[in-house]
Amino acid sequence: MNLNLFKKTVSDRWRSTAVFGGGILAYVLMTTALYPTFRDISGIEELLDKYPKDFLRLFGVESFDITSFGNFVTAELLGLMWVIIVVAFVLGFARSVIAGEIHDGTMELLLSQPISRWSVVTSQALAIAAGIVTLVVVTVLGIVGFGAALGIEIFYRGFFAFIPVGICLLLAIAGYSLLFSTLLKDPRRVVMASAGLTLAFYMLHFAGAYWRVADRMDVFGIFHYYNPASVIDSGTVPVGSLLALLAFAAVGFTASLVVFRRRDVAP
Amino acid sequence: MPETVIHTEGLTKYYGKVVGVQDLDLEVFQGELFGFLGPNGAGKTTTIRLIMGMLKPNRGSASVKGLDAWQKSVDVKRLVGYLPGEPALYPRMTGEELVRFVDSFDGGREASGRALAARLELDLDRKVEGYSRGMKQKLAIVLALMKDPPLLIMDEPTNGLDPITQHVLYEILNERREGGTTVLFSSHNLPEVERLADRVGIIRAGTLVGTERIEDLRGKHLRNVEVIYAADPPDGIDRVEGVSGFERAGNRIQLKFRGDLNSLLGVLTGRELLDLSIGHASLEDAFLEFYGREGGETR
Numbered sequence: 001m002n003l004n005l006f007k008k009t010v011s012d013r014w015r016s017t018a019v020f021g022g023g024i025l026a027y028v029l030m031t032t033a034l035y036p037t038f039r040d041i042s043g044i045e046e047l048l049d050k051y052p053k054d055f056l057r058l059f060g061v062e063s064f065d066i067t068s069f070g071n072f073v074t075a076e077l078l079g080l081m082w083v084i085i086v087v088a089f090v091l092g093f094a095r096s097v098i099a100g101e102i103h104d105g106t107m108e109l110l111l112s113q114p115i116s117r118w119s120v121v122t123s124q125a126l127a128i129a130a131g132i133v134t135l136v137v138v139t140v141l142g143i144v145g146f147g148a149a150l151g152i153e154i155f156y157r158g159f160f161a162f163i164p165v166g167i168c169l170l171l172a173i174a175g176y177s178l179l180f181s182t183l184l185k186d187p188r189r190v191v192m193a194s195a196g197l198t199l200a201f202y203m204l205h206f207a208g209a210y211w212r213v214a215d216r217m218d219v220f221g222i223f224h225y226y227n228p229a230s231v232i233d234s235g236t237v238p239v240g241s242l243l244a245l246l247a248f249a250a251v252g253f254t255a256s257l258v259v260f261r262r263r264d265v266a267p
Numbered sequence: 268m269p270e271t272v273i274h275t276e277g278l279t280k281y282y283g284k285v286v287g288v289q290d291l292d293l294e295v296f297q298g299e300l301f302g303f304l305g306p307n308g309a310g311k312t313t314t315i316r317l318i319m320g321m322l323k324p325n326r327g328s329a330s331v332k333g334l335d336a337w338q339k340s341v342d343v344k345r346l347v348g349y350l351p352g353e354p355a356l357y358p359r360m361t362g363e364e365l366v367r368f369v370d371s372f373d374g375g376r377e378a379s380g381r382a383l384a385a386r387l388e389l390d391l392d393r394k395v396e397g398y399s400r401g402m403k404q405k406l407a408i409v410l411a412l413m414k415d416p417p418l419l420i421m422d423e424p425t426n427g428l429d430p431i432t433q434h435v436l437y438e439i440l441n442e443r444r445e446g447g448t449t450v451l452f453s454s455h456n457l458p459e460v461e462r463l464a465d466r467v468g469i470i471r472a473g474t475l476v477g478t479e480r481i482e483d484l485r486g487k488h489l490r491n492v493e494v495i496y497a498a499d500p501p502d503g504i505d506r507v508e509g510v511s512g513f514e515r516a517g518n519r520i521q522l523k524f525r526g527d528l529n530s531l532l533g534v535l536t537g538r539e540l541l542d543l544s545i546g547h548a549s550l551e552d553a554f555l556e557f558y559g560r561e562g563g564e565t566r
Contacts, residue, residue: 004371012359105355109410111321112349113372116341265321 001122002115009127013093017131020089021138024082028142031076032150039067069152070159070232073143078162078228083169083202086135090170091194093131094177095187097124098260103187107265117261121182125253128174136166157235165231165238168245172222173198175252182260198222222248269296270332272418272449273318277327280313286473287313290327293468293475295451300444302464302481303453310473311453312352315422318451319349331418345373348414352422352453354407362391362398362406369410380413386439387432400427408436412443419443421452425459437463457488458547488525493544494535495519501537 098121101107110120140159147154177194184190205223208215218224225241273295280287288310295301303311316322318329320340329336331343356365366380384391389405398406404427411419419440425433440450440463454460460467461481468478494500496518505513509526518541524531528545535543 002372004368008368012357105351105353106357108321108351109355109357109369109407111340112319112344112347112351112411113369114341114344115372262323264323266316 002119005123025142032146074229090174091191093128094181095190098181099187099190132170158232161231161235161237168242169226172245172248175249178256179252182256275329279326288473291475299465300450302460302467305470309470348411348416348419350411350421356395358396373414376414383409419450490524491546493521495542497539
């Protein structure tokens, strides 16, 4: 790892990280502020009972007790919207590093210095990881901070247990996005390929509720290991799921190293 | 025998089915300024990128001071200052920040970078996105030269530079050569190569057609000659060895000449002259002449 390149990559993306962080905080505030009203609507549980059970899986909610703060935040935020926002951040980051630097020609400047390709990939991957950790921590601190300010009863251990889960999910996505960044010439294709695979994993998870084949295949997708409602409810870090997500990340990262070490670098 | 700094052997690179360079054997020696000459798309940049370890050869190898350019890429980069053909620099950084960033890989050369920038009259306080084409080229030159490497590899170094800055760069390169630095630079500008290089390699369609000492090339390349006489021109000008394209219109003659100028001038000055001009033929003419007559012999 090259510390200077790591710092430069983080610095290049700090504006983007700040914008995404700010956007997440705004969304968190909106969601949290909505919760007391939602909780107090009479008959909301009966209404939700009428929704197909599997439909709620689309929003990451397995339980029908959506009036709990944890389930509400999952359904409104962490189950889908938050994933979309942070995935956009990860894809933008992955687009701008290897493939973006080759496309812009700056990789030639970088590789004309005494720095190995291994070091370039590692430094830039760690910069993505730093961005991911920042956004996940900002999200959770926002939820518990705004929640506490609004007098909502919060199961802190549950939300803090979500931090490693959120980080590992995004690292898994970053792993294959980085691989696409080392494989493809056009940065736009990096985004399309990464977004396509993420969507495919998500649809596989959703389809698993209705289709047995998809349910069996779901273990090969990342969203099988992402169940925010259960983590927040129980306050337990699901070690098995974390390891599975980290395995996705490790495979993507290792493959990126192998590919980039052999790749021609020319704009 | 001077030490070999750059050595390529059977160096071959394909882009799909298109030949980038093929079976390129090249040696550049310690302390020489080697000009790599060829038209656009001939394979100059591909060769340079192979030597820099940016591209992986399909066949053959390139080495710098005995270090394989692909396998020992990091070690090679410690020895080389590199100026790409179309330098791409981080647009949001200032020149100063870029100098510091590049310096962070080797260390201790910031002052040298600032001194070079001052010599090239480059303002390092501005952001790169606000630089003109020429200023970006100057900054890229500073980044390549600042660590005072034993080997400089420069792809079209005077691209986008004004004549004054070109002159400053020529001075710097000559100083570096005198200090023992080896320089490989590519160009399609024949007078520039003539002015700077000790030896020149000519590449066409991915193949090294030949390498020549610059004095030998000078003797070979084509010149346009135009003479106006006070009266009739002397006889036998068109029979001088090396004369081609001879045309006469009254007292005025035009011809192309390739060879030792003294032999031609001996004949031309046999009568009273009103005017004489001798200029370099266009690069294209020189190439066509060179390739046409000797392309198959020089390898």
